[in-house]
Amino acid sequence: MRPNRKEIEVPASLPLEEELIRQIEWFIRQRWAAGAGSIALFWVMRFVLNLPLPLLPLYAISGSVLAYNFLFHQYAQKLEAATPHRLGSFSRFANVQIVVDWGALTLVVHYSGGIESPLIFFFIFHVIISTILLSQRAAYLQTTLAAFLITLLALIEYYRIIPHFHVLSILSERLYRDPGYLLTFLLFFTGTLYMSTYLTGSVSKRLREREKDLVMLKKNLEQAYHKLEESDVAKSEFVMMVTHELRSPLSTIESTLKLFLQGYAGDLVDEQTKLVRGIEQRTRFLLNLVNDLLHLARVKAEKFKKEKAKINLKEIVERVSRSIQTGLKTKHLNLQIDLPSSPVMLWGNEDEMELLFSNLIGNSVRYTPPGGSISVKMAKENLQVKTEVSDTGIGIATEDSSKIFEEFYRAKNAKKMVKAGTGLGLSIAKKIVETCGGKIRVKSTPGCGTTFTFYLPMDEQ
């Protein structure tokens, strides 16, 4: 089948919800790393740094973190499988995870030295993560919970309700019992937690707003794109309508002029014949122009609604070559056709394919001086068919070769050789090749000849 234009992807769910789902997955992945990392960390602290850590309870906490993370992982998959996704259940889930983490983290801090513990800084990391994940209000509540837990831990250790583990020997063993130090520490620590929440919150809010803008921008772009597409079709339809209307009276004028030239309206004197012939030529040019415009508009309009079928390109080439026999004979041109032995099947519009070949081969007939030769070579290459239309014609100057596919462009030497030409034939050919998902290129040596090579996707089954 033919490749379709890339559709713009529209997200299935709201960006905020999508983001939370993604981040919950990320959060759970981070916890795997944290759980495993903590085991290594405790080992290093105990055996490399020689700190007197109670390894058993700490490893028990690491194990529990991994265990409850497994449960979270299971639950997250269940939530994601359920459709439609509900933002509420995801944010509740995130809150629960963070609360459980606070518990584990407080225990870790307790067993690694309470307020002296170097691991207490992990609270700041966790505040940052929770602020990224949650709404602003929930983030401040979580931070308050964290501050409360640390304060609670410090106080119950201070009042010796639970034992204090002295880990860092350089610090005074009595530090946790010093009310002045305790108060200062808790103030600064709590302040740091709230500052982190505030800073992270404002950064992620800005990021979210920018993302919202991006989504809006994308939507607007999509709309503008569709509108452009529609107006392009409308324009082509308008051109089709106008050219249809123009063609009918032009045909009548042309037919009537032939009456004069062929003596049906009485004999004309030489002067009259000359004038009428001039008019007839101009009229024929107009008719050709109108026809080419109609073809072009049709190719453009039908990009969106084309009658397509499986067609054999070999038959098309044979038909076109039959239709140009008169032209070949009058100019004594030799036409060589080299086609594959098996049918060349293609999914496309038959009229367009015929137009493509008759435009290219017709050009060769037009721009090759008498006695020259034209060749059409077709070969299958992988899933494509490669066609070469070559001639020994006047050729195309290098500076023209990039412009010849433009609408209405005619090369100087072409104008010199054939006065009346619309400059639309090649742009029609290019449009046809491209709407089929193919490519066309030209190679030419001025004065020696031209080769048009084009590739079209095949439909062979």
Next chain:
Amino acid sequence: MVKNKGKILVIEDDEQMVNFVKKVLEAHSYQVDSAPSAEEGLKKVKELSPDLIVLDVMLETRGEGFITAQKLKSTDPESEYREYSHIPILMLTAINAEMKFRYSPETDGEYLPAEDFVEKPVEPSELVQKVENLLASKAPS
């Protein structure tokens, strides 16, 4: 001028085109009548019982000529044009107007209700040739 080679009805809404066909065919000794619409054309078919009909594809609407031809060629025994279905129809179309209608009597004769086509702009000699051929092939029956 003796007008005895046959009676021809031109159904065409473009007056100038009617003049053209008349001029050409009358010069070749045909008797030419015309009708500016499908409706009047069908009436005139009954009135005149022509030997051949020249029919424009595009009349009031695109493709109206085809509908008219289909009426004339209907194989329905109840059709009011039953006795006229043998009259050959020569259709006039704009160049490649509807590429789909590119006509070949061998392949399209079965479903296209016309004996032959002439493309616009019309080459006078082609028109005369086709009219002569159609009338000649009809003559023996």
